[in-house]
Amino acid sequence: GAGVSQTPSNKVTEKGKYVELRCDPISGHTALYWYRQSLGQGPEFLIYFQGTGAADDSGLPNDRFFAVRPEGSVSTLKIQRTERGDSAVYLCASSSLSVGEQFFGPGTRLTVL
Amino acid sequence: KNEVEQSPQNLTAQEGEFITINCSYSVGISALHWLQQHPGGGIVSLFMLSSGKKKHGRLIATINIQEKHSSLHITASHPRDSAVYICAVGNTDKLIFGTGTRLQVFP
Numbered sequence: 001g002a003g004v005s006q007t008p009s010n011k012v013t014e015k016g017k018y019v020e021l022r023c024d025p026i027s028g029h030t031a032l033y034w035y036r037q038s039l040g041q042g043p044e045f046l047i048y049f050q051g052t053g054a055a056d057d058s059g060l061p062n063d064r065f066f067a068v069r070p071e072g073s074v075s076t077l078k079i080q081r082t083e084r085g086d087s088a089v090y091l092c093a094s095s096s097l098s099v100g101e102q103f104f105g106p107g108t109r110l111t112v113l
Numbered sequence: 114k115n116e117v118e119q120s121p122q123n124l125t126a127q128e129g130e131f132i133t134i135n136c137s138y139s140v141g142i143s144a145l146h147w148l149q150q151h152p153g154g155g156i157v158s159l160f161m162l163s164s165g166k167k168k169h170g171r172l173i174a175t176i177n178i179q180e181k182h183s184s185l186h187i188t189a190s191h192p193r194d195s196a197v198y199i200c201a202v203g204n205t206d207k208l209i210f211g212t213g214t215r216l217q218v219f220p
Contacts, residue, residue, distance in 0.1 A: 031206075033207065033208070035208075035210075040212075041212055041213075042117075042199055042201070042210030042211050042212045042213050043156075043199075043201075043208075043210045044210070045207040045208065045209070048206050048207055050206075055206055056205075056206050056207060059207070091156065093156075100161075101146070101158050101161045102146070102158065102208065103158065104148075104155070104156035104157070104158070106153075106155050107155070107156075
């Protein structure tokens with residue numbers, strides 16, 4: 001079956017612009033996670049959805065970052081007024097359980113010039 | 114001090130060697146995950162374990178809950194095993210990741 005997909009695979013933008021990153025989880029998975037991975041580092045937690053609601057957004061670095069999952073499936077991570085420090089690979093994962101195995105998407109590489 | 118620490122950071126091996134990657138953690142966990150990441154970014158889950166030992170093909174993962182330590186072993190290593198191996202612990206609803214171990218296996 002289809003795995004987790006993320007679009008776009010690469011996004012280059014200019015400092016100050018707004019970007020949206022999309023995640024399509026595995027069908028039926030209620031838990032969805034966003035992580036950010038900087039070069040040479042392990043991924044860092046950003047936000048976790050259980051269904052439509054953000055159950056834990058403690059990893060969002062500041063109020064420029066926002067994520068939604070309006071119908072409990074597809075999720076969009078939104079970054080306003082992008083900064084060069086936002087450049088990273090943004091990973092999405094989904095799971096059928098909140099503490100179960102997580103299945104990762106291929107990531108979106110964001111470059112802010 | 115990081116909540117999840119891995120060693121070594123980099124590892125080079127000859128094909129056929131037995132490989133061990135270690136992971137220590139300092140937080141309470143629901144489970145520990147071993148993940149593989151190839152160049153290009155894709156992450157694949159290898160193991161999720163909360164006690165004892167699991168084996169899948171040439172890969173073996175062990176965990177000692179009392180010592181807060183886990184090991185990933187690769188037997189008869191092969192160049193296609195070259196990747197970054199990441200330890201992550203499940204803490205409430207999220208994963209906390211180590212920085213990864215970069216493994217290169219040469220023929």
